[in-house]
Amino acid sequence: MERFEVNILGCGSALPTTKHFLSSQVVNLRDKLFMIDCGEGAQLQFRAMKLNFQKLNHIFISHLHGDHCFGLPGLISTLGLLGRTANLYVHAHPDAEKIFEPQLQYFCKMLPYKVYFHSFNPQKSELIFEDKSLKVTTIPLKHRVPSAGFLFEEKPKSPHIIREMIDFYHVPVSQIRAIKEGAPFVTGEGETIPNKVFTRPAEPPHKYAYCSDTAYYEKIIPIIADVNVLYHEATFSNADLARATETFHSSAAQAASIAKAANAGRLIIGHFSARYPNEQILLNEALEIFPQTQPAYEKMILKV
Numbered sequence: 371m372e373r374f375e376v377n378i379l380g381c382g383s384a385l386p387t388t389k390h391f392l393s394s395q396v397v398n399l400r401d402k403l404f405m406i407d408c409g410e411g412a413q414l415q416f417r418a419m420k421l422n423f424q425k426l427n428h429i430f431i432s433h434l435h436g437d438h439c440f441g442l443p444g445l446i447s448t449l450g451l452l453g454r455t456a457n458l459y460v461h462a463h464p465d466a467e468k469i470f471e472p473q474l475q476y477f478c479k480m481l482p483y484k485v486y487f488h489s490f491n492p493q494k495s496e497l498i499f500e501d502k503s504l505k506v507t508t509i510p511l512k513h514r515v516p517s518a519g520f521l522f523e524e525k526p527k528s529p530h531i532i533r534e535m536i537d538f539y540h541v542p543v544s545q546i547r548a549i550k551e552g553a554p555f556v557t558g559e560g561e562t563i564p565n566k567v568f569t570r571p572a573e574p575p576h577k578y579a580y581c582s583d584t585a586y587y588e589k590i591i592p593i594i595a596d597v598n599v600l601y602h603e604a605t606f607s608n609a610d611l612a613r614a615t616e617t618f619h620s621s622a623a624q625a626a627s628i629a630k631a632a633n634a635g636r637l638i639i640g641h642f643s644a645r646y647p648n649e650q651i652l653l654n655e656a657l658e659i660f661p662q663t664q665p666a667y668e669k670m671i672l673k674v
């Protein structure tokens with residue numbers, strides 16, 4: 371199977387602690403890297419996880435709270451010091467450009483590459499990035515400021531060719547591409563051999579959804595339906611539900627309810643409040659509702 375992994379750089383909320391870095395992840399799809407959020411210290415974690423800065427071309431920022439974006443100017447500056455020349459694209463709320471552009475002009479005058487801000491409207495679900503193997507769609511969330519999650523979706527892969535059957539029917543190389551795209555094969559004698567003789571279906575495309583920061587919000591369920599892995603914030607425990615509601619965050623149980631309703635394969639909870647000495651209480655509350663739950667931790671590598 372081709373590589374589709376998520377590297378957790380940080381999974382704490384608000385306050386950097388000695389235990390948790392702030393929100394940042396790197397999706398690795400077939401060795402192309404896509405960063406989601408860039409909390410303070412993200413570049414150190416990027417290095418610590420031995421990820422390759424040259425493979426990173428796109429950064430997606432969920433919302434403009436400091437714990438999700440204070441790492442951005444530092445990372446951009448470092449990429450310049452490393453001699454980067456390739457463009458870097460930052461996908462974020464329109465205010466991101468207003469906030470960060472003056473900082474880059476002040477601190478990164480000699481930047482040897484260009485940074486482009488691509489804005490999106492966090493209030494609606496839209497396709498914001500696409501290449502030949504991946505689509506990234508926003509997931510409107512419910513938070514104190516405009517916030518969007520991201521759905522990373524592999525594109526359908528071509529079916530596998532059954533080599534022995536190609537040889538058996540002496541299919542010319544020039545026709546293999548058409549067969550991969552679903553065409554039948556007509557032999558020299560005029561006999562039509564159906565496509566399924568030559569192909570095995572590829573694995574279904576895999577999907578990963580990142581939903582942070584958000585209050586409990588059922589409207590996301592159809593967008594993230596059937597994802598293989600859901601990362602959902604679980605800032606608070608049931609005992610602090612009032613605090614969760616007041617700050618537009620979710621409890622672990624609410625994250626689990628969303629995962630269950632969306633028929634997710636697995637749930638990873640994160641964005642932990644520093645008030646809990648350990649996350650076991652959050653994990654237990656989520657497990658009661660959705661057994662396929664794991665807590666995130668720094669340097670975790672998730673296979674999607």
Ligand SMILES: [Zn+2]
Pocket residue numbers: 383384393435437438583641
């Ligand atoms: Zn946050």
Ligand SMILES: [Zn+2]
Pocket residue numbers: 433435513583
């Ligand atoms: Zn926030």
